Amino acid sequence: MNFEKQLVDYFQKQSWDEITITRDSLYTSLFKEKFNVSVSKNFIEFDTTHIVVKNPYFAEKYEEAEEDRDYVKNFPKSFSVIYKNSLVSLFENGKFSCFKFDSFERDTKLENKLNTKKFKYHWIIDKQLGASSGNSIYKWNGNKWIKYKGYFPLKNQPKLFEDNEFIIYRDCHGEWGGTVYFYEKKSSKTFFTESTCANSVIKDKNGYNVMAHLGHGGGSAEIKTIANPRKLTIAKPTEIRKTVNGEALGYVDKSKAYKKKIDFYGVQIFSSFKYQDKELFIVHLSDLTFLAEIKGNEIEIINPLFFSDLYTHDPITKQYGNYILMNLDHYGTGLYREISVLIIDRNKIIKVDWNENHNR
Numbered sequence: 001m002n003f004e005k006q007l008v009d010y011f012q013k014q015s016w017d018e019i020t021i022t023r024d025s026l027y028t029s030l031f032k033e034k035f036n037v038s039v040s041k042n043f044i045e046f047d048t049t050h051i052v053v054k055n056p057y058f059a060e061k062y063e064e065a066e067e068d069r070d071y072v073k074n075f076p077k078s079f080s081v082i083y084k085n086s087l088v089s090l091f092e093n094g095k096f097s098c099f100k101f102d103s104f105e106r107d108t109k110l111e112n113k114l115n116t117k118k119f120k121y122h123w124i125i126d127k128q129l130g131a132s133s134g135n136s137i138y139k140w141n142g143n144k145w146i147k148y149k150g151y152f153p154l155k156n157q158p159k160l161f162e163d164n165e166f167i168i169y170r171d172c173h174g175e176w177g178g179t180v181y182f183y184e185k186k187s188s189k190t191f192f193t194e195s196t197c198a199n200s201v202i203k204d205k206n207g208y209n210v211m212a213h214l215g216h217g218g219g220s221a222e223i224k225t226i227a228n229p230r231k232l233t234i235a236k237p238t239e240i241r242k243t244v245n246g247e248a249l250g251y252v253d254k255s256k257a258y259k260k261k262i263d264f265y266g267v268q269i270f271s272s273f274k275y276q277d278k279e280l281f282i283v284h285l286s287d288l289t290f291l292a293e294i295k296g297n298e299i300e301i302i303n304p305l306f307f308s309d310l311y312t313h314d315p316i317t318k319q320y321g322n323y324i325l326m327n328l329d330h331y332g333t334g335l336y337r338e339i340s341v342l343i344i345d346r347n348k349i350i351k352v353d354w355n356e357n358h359n360r
Contacts, residue, residue: 177248194250
């Protein structure tokens, strides 16, 4: 009841019109694709925790640097991943740090095993830890790094999703659009379509549900369901991550091999993921970020998270077994680097800020 009253009071203060805000109508969109925001009758209780973890390789020379491009080097140089029940992060010196979920203490034994090379970026590849070093990709076999013999389509960017058939990733050019790419492992072909800008992928019986959002203007959010990525346009190797006439390559795709599941304007949806038997979303509206279910055009708030702004520009959310990890950037704080993560572990949500408190 307290959470419900807080939301009603908050949206009442945010309202420009002299209308009475109720739990059933906290906010109603006036745009073409109308949506209504309400308090869900199926509240999900989470134990929320907020901690600050300092980069163990923190360098004062970066902290005191005048140039943003140097200052941000105290943040991870690639988006963190989950491996062996630990948060595995890579820093500017090319070394990994591993933090155990039960205590967030460093797993120095694992770090010492991993840090035998200087690495540039890392991912989970085929359910194993993978990283780039020099001009090669390596996979960790549990004891040592083995050079990856296959082709991997990513260099210095995060992965959205991977299954037995595809590796899915994205690019983002802000108001000039974005592209989601489906790299087919068997054929080495890359298929693409417009997605501005993809932040998470859920695969179900209907296909690949690509969630995207953009903060430009009043904000926008959409989900494209792609039943068969092979029906999308094929990208030439020289076209990938490029623009065409100043716009994202994605706009070139005229296949229409997708269906729009959600298409909202005036709201941002930072993340989508499966939680137990539900599909949940992290929604940003009226300077508030919260957890919700979406049923048609109804956005039902099921938890207020930290009851804060919690803003991010180009986040990525991925599922790691029972864990959900959301990597958050914020341009004004760390440019394109990860400044925080959200970890969802059963009924716990942990927000980890790097180096200092990033609550705004």
